[in-house]
Amino acid sequence: MKLYPLFADLKGLPVLVIGGGTVAERKVAALLGAGAKVRVGAPQLHPALARLADEGQVEWLHGGYQPAWLDGVWLAIAATDDRDLNARVAADATERRLLVNVVDDASLSRFHVPAVVDRSPLIVAISTAGAAPALARRLREMLERLLDHTLGALVTLAQQHRTRIVLRFPDLAERRGFYDWLHDGPVLPLLRRAQPAEAERTLLSALNTRGVSPGKGSVTLVGAGPGDPGLLTLQALRALNQADVILHDQLVSADILAMARRDAERIDVGKRCAGRHVPQDHTHQLMLMHAQAGKRVVRLKGGDPFVFGRGGEEMAFLREHGIDCDIVPGITAAVACAAYAGIPLTHRDYAQSVCLLTAHGKDATDTLDWHALANHRQTLAIYMGVERIDVLTARLLEYGRGPDTPFALIENGTLPRQRVITGALHALPALARQHAVGTPALLVIGEVAAMARDRAWFGELITQRPATAAAQMACAEPA
Numbered sequence: 001m002k003l004y005p006l007f008a009d010l011k012g013l014p015v016l017v018i019g020g021g022t023v024a025e026r027k028v029a030a031l032l033g034a035g036a037k038v039r040v041g042a043p044q045l046h047p048a049l050a051r052l053a054d055e056g057q058v059e060w061l062h063g064g065y066q067p068a069w070l071d072g073v074w075l076a077i078a079a080t081d082d083r084d085l086n087a088r089v090a091a092d093a094t095e096r097r098l099l100v101n102v103v104d105d106a107s108l109s110r111f112h113v114p115a116v117v118d119r120s121p122l123i124v125a126i127s128t129a130g131a132a133p134a135l136a137r138r139l140r141e142m143l144e145r146l147l148d149h150t151l152g153a154l155v156t157l158a159q160q161h162r163t164r165i166v167l168r169f170p171d172l173a174e175r176r177g178f179y180d181w182l183h184d185g186p187v188l189p190l191l192r193r194a195q196p197a198e199a200e201r202t203l204l205s206a207l208n209t210r211g212v213s214p215g216k217g218s219v220t221l222v223g224a225g226p227g228d229p230g231l232l233t234l235q236a237l238r239a240l241n242q243a244d245v246i247l248h249d250q251l252v253s254a255d256i257l258a259m260a261r262r263d264a265e266r267i268d269v270g271k272r273c274a275g276r277h278v279p280q281d282h283t284h285q286l287m288l289m290h291a292q293a294g295k296r297v298v299r300l301k302g303g304d305p306f307v308f309g310r311g312g313e314e315m316a317f318l319r320e321h322g323i324d325c326d327i328v329p330g331i332t333a334a335v336a337c338a339a340y341a342g343i344p345l346t347h348r349d350y351a352q353s354v355c356l357l358t359a360h361g362k363d364a365t366d367t368l369d370w371h372a373l374a375n376h377r378q379t380l381a382i383y384m385g386v387e388r389i390d391v392l393t394a395r396l397l398e399y400g401r402g403p404d405t406p407f408a409l410i411e412n413g414t415l416p417r418q419r420v421i422t423g424a425l426h427a428l429p430a431l432a433r434q435h436a437v438g439t440p441a442l443l444v445i446g447e448v449a450a451m452a453r454d455r456a457w458f459g460e461l462i463t464q465r466p467a468t469a470a471a472q473m474a475c476a477e478p479a
């Protein structure tokens, strides 16, 4: 091992940072975070450092470097851009048997400052001994994504009850089993749900009564977003990494499924899976069966589970059957498709409200409030509307929405094959047919839709006029 890793308790100890620029400022911030008494030596200070000095949070040693600055400190960091000066500091510190770090200069450093993932009191530190700082940064990013932000709270809880745990499980193997339960079981999800008292109760009851019970199954409803895997949330990614079983919709892309735990069982419950209709009831039973078998089930849905996703019904069903259920929201199609088409859903001048609606389902077009929907100064974002485009358009026009109202039809939003078709409301059915728009597609109606024309930044944009009726007929003739 080229370097000996250690974590230093610097609380209340004087340390020295030489340099007054932004690099020094970052070092000072981290040292203050660890409770050190920081002295900064420099002729001038960057404004943020000067503020800290004014507030008395750091002591400013004003002027050019003097070896006497090193007297009485435990650590020294040289953060100047003068290599000779840095080398002098390093030599003086070494002579005094002080640990010294020279920023970005491994050869002059006695200690290195690692890249850090902070879930205090859990801290992950990464070092390549200065050989590959970019790789250390990359690893840090990966771990940042992977490590739940509530892990710190779990570690604190375990720390508070450590003695109790040791007494309850004197046998090392049993204790290890308990810790496995603590890390994988229901305590962390409770902390994630901001229910620390319940988390502690669960831990204590496991200690006091039955010991570790076999893991109870659970279901997490996870929103996968509209398609682009980059739009998955960190929480969704973590849930996918932990799942034993994933029940997913057809809309969820293969790229997203590929990000899940390799050995997780994946079950397609897409509504039109292999040409067959999978009834909702069957999905309910599958979730129940796997959760009752003690599995961690992820029910993965396109967009957001609670927006036209039947997530509400699934949650109610699981609750009725006593299954633990939580939810990770996703970016819903309206929000994502509009953004990827360059359309602001609200706009100070044109739209004070947005209405998310679906034209699908039993009698949807008959039960909608067309009066309200035909109002100006609002944006309509219509899900599952492609098959009902004729009725939709006719009703809106009939109830008074202007025929020139702009629309944007976004097909395969956020995916590489995204197409955006824009035009005026009266021409919507013709344009949709002319371009053979398929599913999934989201329809935006309202003044803001016109903005796609000069703000679209992703995929293909089609703004042409509808073909005349005569031309359409000519197209229909076999060549």
Ligand code: SAH
Pocket (backbone or CB within 6 Å): 226, 227, 251, 301, 302, 303, 304, 305, 306, 307, 308, 309, 331, 332, 333, 334, 337, 382, 383, 384, 385, 410, 411, 412, 413, 414, 415, 439, 440, 441, 442, 443
């Ligand atoms: N829960 C999902 C909606 C499910 S309903 C969500 O919050 O987004 C399915 C409808 O969503 C589709 O018919 C389509 O109108 C819309 N949709 C979902 N993904 C889409 C995408 N990538 N591009 C365009 N529309 C999409």
